[in-house]
Amino acid sequence: MDKMIEIRWHGRGGQGAKTAALLLGEAAIRTGKYVQAFPEYGPERMGAPVQSFDRISDKPITLHCSVTNPEVVVVLDASLMECVDVTAGLSEEGVLLVNTSRSPDEIRQRLNWQGQKLYTVDASAIAMDTIKKNVPNTPMMGALLKATNLMDFESMLEDTKHKMEKKFKDRPGIVEGNMAAIRRAYEEVKI
Amino acid sequence: MEKAIETMSSPRSAGKAEPRKATLARTGNEAMAEAMRQINPDVCAAYPITPATEIVQIFANFVNDGLVKTEFITVESEHSAMSACIGSASSGARTMTATSSQGLALMYEMLYIAAGYRLPIVMAEVNRALSSPINIHCDHSDTMGGRDSGWIQIFSENAQEAYDNLIQAVRIAEHPDVLLPAWASTDGFIISHGMENFELYPDDAVRQFIGEYKPAFTLLDNRKPFTLGAADLQDFYFEHRRSAYEGMRAAKKVILEIGREFGDKFGTAYGFFEGVHLDDAEVVMVALGSTAGTGRVAVENLRQRGIKAGLLKLRVFRPFPAEELVQALAHVPAIAIMDRSDSFNAQAGPLATEIKAALYDAGQYPKIINYIYGLGGRDIHFRELEQILEQTLKAGKPNDLNSRVVYWGVRE
Numbered sequence: 001m002d003k004m005i006e007i008r009w010h011g012r013g014g015q016g017a018k019t020a021a022l023l024l025g026e027a028a029i030r031t032g033k034y035v036q037a038f039p040e041y042g043p044e045r046m047g048a049p050v051q052s053f054d055r056i057s058d059k060p061i062t063l064h065c066s067v068t069n070p071e072v073v074v075v076l077d078a079s080l081m082e083c084v085d086v087t088a089g090l091s092e093e094g095v096l097l098v099n100t101s102r103s104p105d106e107i108r109q110r111l112n113w114q115g116q117k118l119y120t121v122d123a124s125a126i127a128m129d130t131i132k133k134n135v136p137n138t139p140m141m142g143a144l145l146k147a148t149n150l151m152d153f154e155s156m157l158e159d160t161k162h163k164m165e166k167k168f169k170d171r172p173g174i175v176e177g178n179m180a181a182i183r184r185a186y187e188e189v190k191i
Numbered sequence: 192m193e194k195a196i197e198t199m200s201s202p203r204s205a206g207k208a209e210p211r212k213a214t215l216a217r218t219g220n221e222a223m224a225e226a227m228r229q230i231n232p233d234v235c236a237a238y239p240i241t242p243a244t245e246i247v248q249i250f251a252n253f254v255n256d257g258l259v260k261t262e263f264i265t266v267e268s269e270h271s272a273m274s275a276c277i278g279s280a281s282s283g284a285r286t287m288t289a290t291s292s293q294g295l296a297l298m299y300e301m302l303y304i305a306a307g308y309r310l311p312i313v314m315a316e317v318n319r320a321l322s323s324p325i326n327i328h329c330d331h332s333d334t335m336g337g338r339d340s341g342w343i344q345i346f347s348e349n350a351q352e353a354y355d356n357l358i359q360a361v362r363i364a365e366h367p368d369v370l371l372p373a374w375a376s377t378d379g380f381i382i383s384h385g386m387e388n389f390e391l392y393p394d395d396a397v398r399q400f401i402g403e404y405k406p407a408f409t410l411l412d413n414r415k416p417f418t419l420g421a422a423d424l425q426d427f428y429f430e431h432r433r434s435a436y437e438g439m440r441a442a443k444k445v446i447l448e449i450g451r452e453f454g455d456k457f458g459t460a461y462g463f464f465e466g467v468h469l470d471d472a473e474v475v476m477v478a479l480g481s482t483a484g485t486g487r488v489a490v491e492n493l494r495q496r497g498i499k500a501g502l503l504k505l506r507v508f509r510p511f512p513a514e515e516l517v518q519a520l521a522h523v524p525a526i527a528i529m530d531r532s533d534s535f536n537a538q539a540g541p542l543a544t545e546i547k548a549a550l551y552d553a554g555q556y557p558k559i560i561n562y563i564y565g566l567g568g569r570d571i572h573f574r575e576l577e578q579i580l581e582q583t584l585k586a587g588k589p590n591d592l593n594s595r596v597v598y599w600g601v602r603e
Contacts, residue, residue, distance in 0.1 A: 025386055026216040035216065038385035041327070060388075062484035064349075064381050065572045 016137030139185035236275035273301035283409025306341025311364035328568020472501025513549035
């Protein structure tokens with residue numbers, strides 16, 4: 001990784017955009033990277049459009065300004081494409097990953113974004129199957145690692161499992177569900 | 192330049208005998224709470240306020256889990272928090288608190304009393320705008336409001352520095368030549384809620400570094416009775432205030448000694464400020480806090496384009512290192528001074544006012560443009576900092592208020 005990678009997550013309040021950015025950042029630190037992970041703080045309400053960010057680099061990061069030209073955009077909720085300019089600042093060499101049952105071509109047409117690296121995955125359906133709840137953030141981490149070359153997939157999985165085991169000590173089912181969701185999204189992502 | 196370099200940090204310099212560190216992921220607030228856990232104060236009295244709430248919340252968990260022996264006092268306001276801290280520190284207890292913005296403003300009356308009593312209370316402060324209008328995001332209005340209160344003030348660029356500075360603040364404040372309260376601050380949300388790589392030093396190494404607190408006077412020591420808080424009118428008030436000034440002057444030496452000792456022990460030495468490409472700079476940006484980190488990128492980008500830009504990151508604002516600053520800037524023809532607050536004196540921001548006064552005394556008259564920026568958390572992008580440096584380099588010498596003070600990015 002010669003260059004710092006900036007990632008922007010779009011979600012709705014409650015979908016775990018912040019958690020996903022933090023989990024990904026922590027996993028990257030465990031693999032020896034330098035990282036920043038931060039949400040955009042505004043009026044936080046369930047369902048309102050929110051954003052969060054990661055910066056990942058092989059060198060120390062000293063930037064403390066906002067992310068305006070991300071290399072990667074992850075959309076946790078396809079309905080955001082109606083009200084938020086999700087490709088703002090994203091060059092056509094970048095990566096766009098959307099949680100939707102639609103195909104990459106359909107999304108490309110709808111967004112009028114001509115980049116080649118447009119991926120889709122039905123993370124909500126995967127989450128309903130595995131976690132029994134529409135929490136698309138962790139499966140989207142799996143899809144993201146397939147769509148990019150950010151870090152080793154198994155290391156991320158292991159670190160995330162470790163974090164979740166601490167958080168959900170008394171509910172091991174949740175951890176297993178999330179692990180299955182991440183793995184399935186990694187396998188099912190479409191380009 | 193030799194002396195100036197002596198007063199600067201050597202960033203990430205290799206120290207001797209570094210203890211084993213753990214690389215973790217922490218936000219600024221988590222980092223400050225870790226410092227408080229390791230400092231393990233006798234007493235903490237605090238009241239929650241965004242964006243500093245987490246510091247106290249995490250620390251309260253440490254108290255509950257028995258990881259510290261601290262007596263945690265919950266209070267009904269920040270005024271009460273600082274009052275409780277003053278009571279506790281007067282009785283000889285190592286005392287800490289945390290706050291931000293309106294909370295610091297509500298402590299205002301007690302800030303002066305803590306300093307006047309010469310109590311080494313240490314505060315974790317998170318910089319946030321003051322009302323009104325109400326705003327929870329970063330600027331430096333809150334801490335700048337306390338700049339004449341007699342507190343030592345240290346700014347931090349990132350979570351690591353927030354942690355390092357809070358640990359050093361204990362030693363600085365408690366030094367017998369200083370005996371003044373001290374705060375270390377971070378930028379609200381930008382640092383307080385941003386997660387980064389963070390090195391945690393071993394608990395015993397930090398505890399060894401700060402040592403045991405042995406107050407010279409305590410109200411509970413009945414073998415050495417003394418009076419605290421008595422009326423002090425025309426006869427001695429002046430001398431007592433002057434003694435606080437002596438403490439602040441002495442703090443300059445102590446801050447450098449402790450910054451060096453910290454470097455020997457933990458690997459990163461600290462001074463009053465840090466310079467980036469200062470030696471041959473034709474234009475220098477002076478900035479506080481997280482903006483300095485963004486400024487590093489702006490300076491490197493300009494250097495790649497052949498522009499001799501530099502950065503001076505000021506770490507210690509109180510005491511103000513006037514002599515050392517003017518020496519470091521002696522050869523610089525153009526300076527952009529970045530103020531993330533307004534003094535409303537209608538002539539310059541607080542940082543610019545101080546630096547200009549110091550330069551006048553030294554007989555140095557470089558071109559200076561003061562930029563008031565980022566109030567209420569408005570983003571400052573590295574491209575904007577590049578523009579500011581270029582603009583400062585190219586501009587003629589300012590000859591009126593509008594060219595001396597630029598409200599950067601404001602909608603007119």
